Amino acid sequence: MIKTGLVTVLYKSDSVLEGFFKSIAAQTYRNYILYLIDNSASEASYELIKKISEQYPVTACRHIKSDGNIGVAAGNNTGIHAALADGCTHVLLLNNDIEVEDSYAIDKLVSLCGQGESMIAPKIFYYDTRRLWMAGGYMDNWRALGVHYGYGKKDSPKYNVGKYISYAPTCFMIISKEIFEKVGLMDEKYFAYYDDTDFVLRATRAGFKLYYEPSVSILHKVSSSGGGDLSAFYIYYSNRNKIYFIRKNLKGFKRFFAISYTLTARIFFWLKFNKAQKRELVRGLKDGFKMQVTK
Numbered sequence: 001m002i003k004t005g006l007v008t009v010l011y012k013s014d015s016v017l018e019g020f021f022k023s024i025a026a027q028t029y030r031n032y033i034l035y036l037i038d039n040s041a042s043e044a045s046y047e048l049i050k051k052i053s054e055q056y057p058v059t060a061c062r063h064i065k066s067d068g069n070i071g072v073a074a075g076n077n078t079g080i081h082a083a084l085a086d087g088c089t090h091v092l093l094l095n096n097d098i099e100v101e102d103s104y105a106i107d108k109l110v111s112l113c114g115q116g117e118s119m120i121a122p123k124i125f126y127y128d129t130r131r132l133w134m135a136g137g138y139m140d141n142w143r144a145l146g147v148h149y150g151y152g153k154k155d156s157p158k159y160n161v162g163k164y165i166s167y168a169p170t171c172f173m174i175i176s177k178e179i180f181e182k183v184g185l186m187d188e189k190y191f192a193y194y195d196d197t198d199f200v201l202r203a204t205r206a207g208f209k210l211y212y213e214p215s216v217s218i219l220h221k222v223s224s225s226g227g228g229d230l231s232a233f234y235i236y237y238s239n240r241n242k243i244y245f246i247r248k249n250l251k252g253f254k255r256f257f258a259i260s261y262t263l264t265a266r267i268f269f270w271l272k273f274n275k276a277q278k279r280e281l282v283r284g285l286k287d288g289f290k291m292q293v294t295k
Helices: 014-025 043-055 072-085 105-114 175-182 193-203 230-249 252-272 277-288
Strands: 005-010 032-038 060-063 091-096 098-100 117-126 133-134 137-140 146-148 163-165 170-176 210-220
Touching: 005 014, 005 105, 005 175, 005 193, 014 043, 014 098, 032 072, 032 117, 043 060, 043 105, 060 072, 072 175, 072 193, 091 146, 091 175, 105 133, 105 170, 105 210, 133 146, 170 175, 175 193, 193 230, 230 252, 230 277, 252 277
Parallel strands: 005 032, 005 091, 032 060, 117 210
Antiparallel strands: 091 170, 098 210, 117 133, 117 170, 137 146, 163 210
16 A cells, blocks of 8 residues: 655745645545654744644644754655655655645545556646646756746646656655665755756656656745745855756766856856845855765
């Protein structure tokens, strides 16, 4: 029987937790444990979680308090370790800034796992506009970029075909324990951003298939805790980690091209950034080249 660990990393997530708990509590699938890895634990957040979980009761929940903000990658690893130790056969990595549209969503994913799929991602919409955020995707190694099909577009029948894909983010992805056993967990050096791209690439290179299931859809409140694409946090880590990702995963001319493309593209960002943003961009790129590569 499939037992699933639902792993989510909390960081200043209070504003989205009610919608998150409501979605999970409404699921028809019940053989799960929800792991809340709390990177910003406080008495106030603890009381809020207690109150919301009483209003929207889930099957089982473990609130694990981190020693400060250890990052998304390390937070996910903490939850994955706990889930596997508790006998879970699968792990559903999910952001808490999502809401699930249908009560059968996890049931559907688990059913597909029972039919042999080892890694599955759903269709993802923007929460506010209901436009597509991702309807499957592919890994563009030349640009070192995970590309989303349908990004920013209205939904249409062409996005309703289930298929194998080479990339999807892990903001809602179910993964069999065999993948973790073979390729390892998240590379914690990323801290945040590109950690999931790295993991999915390692898994697909190891021969595991990633399936896109469009009958399951979620709503994503993008960047609700990271500050958005123009925040200092995002600018620093996204650029640092992209350089690290390229150095770690690409070789030969692809590596040369990806680094050249990235640095050239950053000139245009640098020109429109303010002084503080420029500083974070340069710092991120420099640190990306300094990081020791972990294979």
